Amino acid sequence: MLKLLMLAAVAALLLLSEEGMAARTRSRTKRELAGPLHITGIRDPFGSYCQRRGGCCPGRNDQCTVPYLDTICYCDLFCNRTVSDCCPDFWSHCLGTNPPYPPSSCERNGQRFHSGATYKENCNLCTCGQNGRWECEDHACLIEDDMIQEINRRGYGWRAANYSQFWGMTLDEGLRYRLGTQRPSRTIMNMNEMQMNMNGNDNLPSNFNAVTKWPGKIHEPLDQGNCNASWAFSTAAVASDRISIQSMGHMTPQLSPQNLISCDKRHQDGCAGGRIDGAWWYLRRRGVVTEECYPFSAAQQTPAEVARCMMQTRAVGRGKRQATAHCPNSHSYHNDVYQSTPPYRLSSNENEIRKEIMDNGPVQAIMEVHEDFFVYKSGIYRHADVSYHRPSQYRKHATHSVRITGWGEESDYTGRTHKYWIGANSWGKNWGEDGYFRIARGVNECEIEAFVIGVWGRVTMEDMHNHHHHHGRRK
Ligand SMILES: *[C@@H]1O[C@H](CO)[C@@H](O)[C@H](O)[C@H]1NC(C)=O
Numbered sequence: 481m482l483k484l485l486m487l488a489a490v491a492a493l494l495l496l497s498e499e500g501m502a503a504r505t506r507s508r509t510k511r512e513l514a515g516p517l518h519i520t521g522i523r524d525p526f527g528s529y530c531q532r533r534g535g536c537c538p539g540r541n542d543q544c545t546v547p548y549l550d551t552i553c554y555c556d557l558f559c560n561r562t563v564s565d566c567c568p569d570f571w572s573h574c575l576g577t578n579p580p581y582p583p584s585s586c587e588r589n590g591q592r593f594h595s596g597a598t599y600k601e602n603c604n605l606c607t608c609g610q611n612g613r614w615e616c617e618d619h620a621c622l623i624e625d626d627m628i629q630e631i632n633r634r635g636y637g638w639r640a641a642n643y644s645q646f647w648g649m650t651l652d653e654g655l656r657y658r659l660g661t662q663r664p665s666r667t668i669m670n671m672n673e674m675q676m677n678m679n680g681n682d683n684l685p686s687n688f689n690a691v692t693k694w695p696g697k698i699h700e701p702l703d704q705g706n707c708n709a710s711w712a713f714s715t716a717a718v719a720s721d722r723i724s725i726q727s728m729g730h731m732t733p734q735l736s737p738q739n740l741i742s743c744d745k746r747h748q749d750g751c752a753g754g755r756i757d758g759a760w761w762y763l764r765r766r767g768v769v770t771e772e773c774y775p776f777s778a779a780q781q782t783p784a785e786v787a788r789c790m791m792q793t794r795a796v797g798r799g800k801r802q803a804t805a806h807c808p809n810s811h812s813y814h815n816d817v818y819q820s821t822p823p824y825r826l827s828s829n830e831n832e833i834r835k836e837i838m839d840n841g842p843v844q845a846i847m848e849v850h851e852d853f854f855v856y857k858s859g860i861y862r863h864a865d866v867s868y869h870r871p872s873q874y875r876k877h878a879t880h881s882v883r884i885t886g887w888g889e890e891s892d893y894t895g896r897t898h899k900y901w902i903g904a905n906s907w908g909k910n911w912g913e914d915g916y917f918r919i920a921r922g923v924n925e926c927e928i929e930a931f932v933i934g935v936w937g938r939v940t941m942e943d944m945h946n947h948h949h950h951h952g953r954r955k
């Protein structure tokens with residue numbers, strides 16, 4: 481015990497003598513050579529130095545110092561007359577005057593910051609200016625708190641919520657990185673619509689969900705992250721469901737969007753956007769493997785890595801193709817290639833779209849995404865122009881593509897019926913209603929009924945037989 485105390489005392493002495501040495505080396509000569517603190521930059525103008533020291537010294541007193549960051553500063557009157565190595569609070573504490581440098585610092589949450597300091601206010605960077613005021617950028621953010629509150633207060637029939645994955649992004653970034661489907665060209669938009677023989681709409685139920693009709697065959701919404709490639713996600717999702725339904729569950733592949741993103745290069749830009757007609761061309765002529773075989777990794781990759789195609793196929797007759805490369809995922813050996821037939825365009829008629837979904841499975845649709853859609857949480861979405869009074873930078877839209885998996889109707893408290901589509905998005909399962917959303921039906925809301933696509937998987941009896949065994953063996 482005593483020994484310990486003595487050790488501590490020795491240590492304290494050592495520390496003291498070291499401090500004395502340091503003070504001696506910081507002599508007056510150094511003081512005169514050093515640049516004035518207030519010119520090289522006072523980094524702590526509000527700190528307590530002379531005050532903490534317990535006072536100021538008259539005239540010149542080389543011992544009248546206080547540690548200041550990695551050097552020392554003075555609290556004697558001399559410092560003002562010569563090179564001004566005065567402590568930051570010298571003027572206010574010792575002279576009772578304002579310091580000779582401008583108060584270029586800004587206040588935030590009771591703390592002081594220097595000019596040039598920055599912080600991020602949602603999506604906008606704020607910088608402490610020379611005038612002592614924060615200057616913030618003026619971008620529209622993807623998540624605007626007052627928009628969320630306004631939507632929830634006014635009751636548009638849907639609820640809005642904050643999403644941490646969108647927080648801090650600008651609206652422009654959201655539109656540029658979270659969508660990614662080029663609006664079909666006029667020629668494609670004018671593509672013939674399939675003629676359907678409808679006998680009225682007598683046998684169309686008021687509610688229908690593909691997930692209920694085909695359990696285990698409808699794939700869960702994926703998350704495209706900040707990869708601007710809904711063109712690949714919606715196409716792969718619709719093809720996955722259609723192949724599973726058509727093969728009666730003998731094959732239930734979740735097709736790989738990454739395979740399309742990295743390998744479908746004809747007029748396509750991977751995570752910088754693409755076209756759904758091009759995606760369907762690729763699915764038909766080249767085919768893609770499963771998500772398990774070729775997992776989505778664009779979120780963690782550089783554009784050059786994303787652009788490297790890791791899957792190759794070759795023709796094996798009658799248009800069928802076979803993989804000639806191993807899966808990019810070394811844990812997966814199942815590099816079966818899945819293909820589709822040519823896609824077909826449906827009319828914009830609500831009942832024809834319903835019939836198609838009920839008979840053949842989910843369809844693909846383009847959709848104009850407006851600023852408010854990002855904060856959708858639940859309910860029946862209708863574009864709510866809550867930002868109508870704000871500058872145009874707050875009111876923007878761009879083209880997206882989604883999968884429609886069903887429909888329904890719901891009465892509100894006034895007894896009015898609201899019809900909706902069920903859409904599957906590609907923003908992960910924590911967005912919306914478990915990754916899905918409902919949107920007003922029959923009014924071409926956000927152009928959801930303007931360009932609707934159906935497709936057949938390329939499924940032969942042989943495929944069904946083979947895959948059946950395949951699964952059998954794995955068990
Ligand atoms: C301190 O320096 C300022 C600026 O050079 C001068 O105006 C002021 O008179 C000085 N004060 C003292 C007490 O020397």
Ligand SMILES: *[C@@H]1O[C@H](CO)[C@@H](O)[C@H](O)[C@H]1NC(C)=O
Nearest residue numbers: 623624625642643644645647
């Ligand atoms: C939204 O979420 C982010 C991250 O989770 C959080 O920092 C932010 O304060 C939230 N914004 C609002 C308006 O609630």
Ligand SMILES: *[C@@H]1O[C@H](CO)[C@@H](O)[C@H](O)[C@H]1NC(C)=O
Nearest residue numbers: 656660661662708752753754
């Ligand atoms: C996202 O995709 C769309 C549609 O292809 C394209 O117009 C846009 O430029 C893309 N944005 C970025 C940042 O690549």
